[in-house]
Amino acid sequence: MPTAVSQPRTLYDKIWDDHVVHQQEDGTALLYIDRHLVHEVTSPQAFEGLRTAGRAVRRPDCTLATVDHNVPTFSRKNFKSVTDFIKEPDSRAQCEALEDNVKEFGLTYFGMTDRRQGIVHIIGPEQGFTLPGITCVCGDSHTSTHGAFGSLAFGIGTSQVEHVLATQTLLQKKGMNMLINIEGTLVPGVNSKDVILHVIGVIGTAGGTGSVIEYAGSVVRAWTMEERMSVCNMSIEAGARAGMVAPDEITFAYLKGRPLAPKGEEWDQAVEYWKTLRTDEGAKFDIEVHIKAEDISPSVTWGTSPQDVVSITGKVPDPALESDPIKRGAMEHALEYMGLEANTPMESITVDKVFIGSCTNGRIGDLRSAANIVLSFPPGSRIPDHVQAMIVPGSGLVKQQAEAEGLDAVFKRAGFEWREAGCSMCLGMNPDQLKPKERCASTSNRNFEGRQGAGGRTHLMSPAMAAAAAMTGHLTDVRKHLLGEGEAGDAAAQKAQIKVTSAFDYLTDEVLPPPKPQGYAGAADETDLPANAAAGSSAIKFTVLRGIAAPLSIPNVDTDMIIPKQFLKTLKRTGLGNALFWTLRRVPGTEEATDFILNKPPYDKAKIMVCTGENFGCGSSREHAAWSLLDFGIAAVIAPSFGEIFKTNSMQNGLLPVVLPQSECQKLYEDATNGLDLEVDLDKLEVRRFNGEPSIPFEVEPFRRHCLLNGLDDIGLTMQKDDFIVDFEQKRSDLWPWLDGFGYKKGGGRIDAKEVKKKATKMDW
Template identity: 65%
Template sequence: MPAPTSTPRTLYDKVYDDHLVYSADQALIYIDRHLVHEVTSPQAFEGLRTAKRIVRRPDCTLATVDHNIPTISRKSFKSIHSFIEEPDSRAQVGALEDNVKEFGLTYFGMGDRRQGIVHIIGPEQGFTLPGTTVVCGDSHTSTHGAFGALAFGIGTSEVEHVLATQTLPQKKSKNMRINVEGALPAGCNSKDIVLHIIGLIGTAGGNGCVIEFSGSTIRELSMEARMSICNMSIEGGARAGMIAPDEITFEYLAGRPLCPVGEEWDQAVAYWKTLKSDAGAHYDVEVEIKAEDIAPTLTWGTSPQDTVPITGTVPDPEKATDPIRKNGMKRSLEYMGLQPGQVMEEVKIDKAFLGSCTNGRIEDLRSAAKVILSAGKDAKVAEGVYAMVVPGSGLVKQQAEAEGIDVVFKKAGFDWREAGCSMCLGMNPDQLKPQERCASTSNRNFEGRQGQGGRTHLMSPAMVAAAAMTGRLTDVRKFVGENVSDHPEIKVTSVFDYMDAAIPSPAPIPRETKIVDPNAKALPEAVDPATAGLPKFNVLTGIAAPMSTANIDTDMIIPKQFLKTLERTGLGKAAFFEHRYDQKTKEENPDFVLNKEPFRRANILICTGANFGCGSSREHAPWAINDFGIRCIAAPSFADIFYNNCFKNGMLPIVLPPAELEQLHADASAGQELTVDLERKVIVRPDGKGEISFQVDDFRRHCLINGLDDIGLTLQHREEIEQFETRRTATWPWLDGLGYAKKGGKVPVKPASPQKKKMDW
């Protein structure tokens, strides 16, 4: 562990420092907890299999299915093969089930009532703990930062890296603090706080930063409310969001199946209490917010930064001073079918969605149920509106049913579903139809996010319930007023009444192929040939495609219907699919740049709009662009995860000032070739117009030039990893998979049912 320092440190500094395996050209940090799901893992497991590698720490890995499974009733469920109708979804879920058996991982399948959205089951089971590093192939892994954990989304290459090494190469982020002080006005909750924040700082406001949320308002929030805020920190551009652990945190965790007990619990709490920022700690960016300025908030456009109070109106793009922002607003309004000045409370909806990793917990369902009960004894969902509730996990569903919440919803006309991601991203049958408008508790309102042509307004669970009951976007205060107390018809229960004790994980199925021993001696200092797994990037000369759109998100780069793949290749045809093709005729759109000559042959992309690649951590976006033939992208800024994913795939993202990008954009628009010389770190303009220099991390440059992959490089440091693990066990023994791998230990939690599923702990 790092030596004590007298320099004041932030919460992020402390957790980062405590996980440094080594710090050289690029730091390597240890990963305590790895969550795995069906969409971003198939290619990672195949990579392990091809390289004859094992999962280094099965005790620190937890898998479930959530993204594209059906949420219809499972009363007739027997197997995924008979239950899941969509072949691609069935193949992904089947691949995960095969992989967890082969590699000996703990798995919550569709027949297990603990199954649910990864970012709900982790905290629910006590798998998420303060001071840990948590990763998952999903951008909303930031949720777990509510516990004082350093939690962030990763791409598939990094999923494979963690499985093989239990570490990740990381460059330290900047520190950002958002301090919220005061009492929240009536009708407001954590979703309103975070939407207000994103509307203030923008979707790129936290780029390059880990945000610490602090202040009296944050300290008063429950753990479930804190999770909602950290969940959406990624929508503000941050690498992660964190909140210092406190007594509210400890009370939430105590007694959960995978939490430490006895003496180890006392040791853990003593350590967790040190996880707060020191007085005088430095923050690179600080934002102060008064809680009294926050109102019930929702989105009007196609970016989470497009927010407005429910009492407000649709903004006018003509008042925007930035031309790129103005054009983006116009496009959003056209897509959303709204007009400048339109009153938000007059906008009618077609569907209402309650669920997602942002707002699918028991407190979220309770708050929505209170609104329904406040509407009157016989209140019903408005005519013409379809409303659905998707609990975040099987245990949330069971608890809600015990409390009578399901009856409240069903009596009002809501569809009561099974756990899953559902309409948050519409990878399963739960989707919007073109031009359908949805009041949603999810986290993204990108074009097509909830269904091709669907229109999404993000808001709190209470606001969604209000909209469902009135048939239009509605100020929830008209229902609840100043009454924010528990409703007598909701019988609040304890989550511990529904939890099983933890039992040992199944042993891996014997494999025929020889596996690399993780305890083998360290590789020699020379680079092993197995690390040369990427095409080398030295000098790239070719056509550059010009773009000028800001906030090009991962859903725009590759829509969700192409994510149900078990391969990394063949996605080039899907790149920018909804822009390249007319969605009615399926013919090429002649106006889209990549359909024009010579740009359909481009291998460089010049974009003058900021925040390229924002959105999901899934690696499919760079896979699609790379497969199209584009190996270099230049932009004013990139979303952190997309930026990292590019390097994992042998691609070069270049950050340049707007003035220099305008020059390159003009060259590209003229159809002239550019040359990207990575060795000299310059872009050569055509016709002797000169060169433009760019900066890139020396270590990443070295890897691109030599075609080196991260896993092979990391495995040269086996000895350091093993030494770190030895110190980790001695210092933080509760992190060694307590409850399902550590001596088969059981946690004394009263099980709700004596039945044990086939692949239980």
């Protein structure tokens, strides 16, 4: 709650302080969550956990659900039901499970017959569900998108999804403040996607680890909300927990009149509060990065990490010039995977497919930008025969607006496929995938190996750049195809055919009176909990672990590498051990084993993994990465640093992430290479070696150590503080009444909650 604080504070500080329900001595805070978005991939196990424990969703009015990751994007003209429409069994099962869960737990749901269905990070802002000053979470790493509104928004794992559903809170440790200030004037042809790719190229995919980034400067202030969302969206690719932009008049104009935004006197009250959400003069940042806009050109990735980025006028880097052996090895591997040679001009690289969409670039402004590039070519121009290009709007309302403006006709005349809303080829959990060695110009957010399809090769870029690549058949400097103001000729006349409409013309679905929040459904049934869990808890105890350690020398081990997306289509938390490092353990397209370390005795029985590369577990919020390691038998990972969400997910499941300096990791790597056991002792906080060398000490947050040693469950601990939560909710309603209650009438709509079944259903934990 707002308090009188004399010390200058950052935007992050203010929102954090306003949402602390209870503070522990070690700094761990119980943080209240204002908005929770739910989709089909990371929620089944969370709802099953509620069902097994006999718990209800605490605040249905603060939760919004949709399907997006698994849904096919081809025509729904003959759609009758999810069961009939989605052919892939595991995808269908997850979508059916979400439909069942929203009915049972009484949640607002945008299903496949609802025109408002779309990607969670597009429909939240579109509906006014996302507001300044809030905390917002989702079981998806790109929840950072919502920070563009001056909110604290971050991705969480499935265990935390369950925690928020049950308690509307999360246990969090505050991160560092990081400022990225962008001043100057962007050259024509450079947009926000180019800016964030440039930023990641400068600071690296671990540059923001442990931090929340605030984007500021004249460039950011001049951007539209859509441009700000694209930048905040990819904060996670820079290793940050979240990205934020202070709200201003551009923010307020975007929100006013949206279905779930405050109205009347509450609007005035909200704006008065929102105007206080800016970093105070004199506030200190832990890290500051200053970038000149004039240094940024249209950018494109060349490798398998978002930090592998160069100007479109540049060349593929040469690994031979890299002095760090780990980085050099990673570059060589990336070039081999991408099928590229060092010093190749980027504009000479041909493409097979083009994807314009995703939560990064699937909004109306992105589609307009791409259409304008298509219209800059002579009338009748079409994409080359060897190119397949698809446009996937981020929501049903974006699709409807684009069609009203004639954008779909522009694309279809040029040979693009016009699709229905969904995540599509961003991660390829649906039928939209690359084939092995196919090269894609993509507006998505990740170019990890296999991200868009096993063996697929992804180059990240802006919508305008992707459209130019589609029309030319190769990576192209978009600045060659910009339409100037007042330009004569057929192209300018054709451009004029686009009729710009207002998004508010399509936000016409009726909002119902606020539903009443539900309480808890009952106490946990302990009959199905693990034998080594503490009483009343589902958590696993961790004390001492000894065993074979598997050595790994790869930087930026991402979650797509740990477990590819095809294995996320599960309703369980177990059975994923065989999927661990699948693309490294199998010859592409076969079941044949490679010589990867985990395939070799004795490492196929490893209990510990030692990685010398930084940023282990970067990327997605998929808790499946931790589940697959545990299911394989690995219960501790030692590395110089970890992705923030992966680290939290590991702790939630009894998997211990041990952070050690790279020099110490190298010593343990050599022990592991020699086949020696290691012993990780959480009680004494040391890694013991069995070659006569001294033990190596490590540190773990005291609260997390306490929970792991005693097998304590976060939800159970939080429920002991229910009085604090109730008190906070009362004050919250008094201060910010516009955050309470909503419902919808049409489409999937809100289904009034039924009493939650208290029968404990057996589930593999």
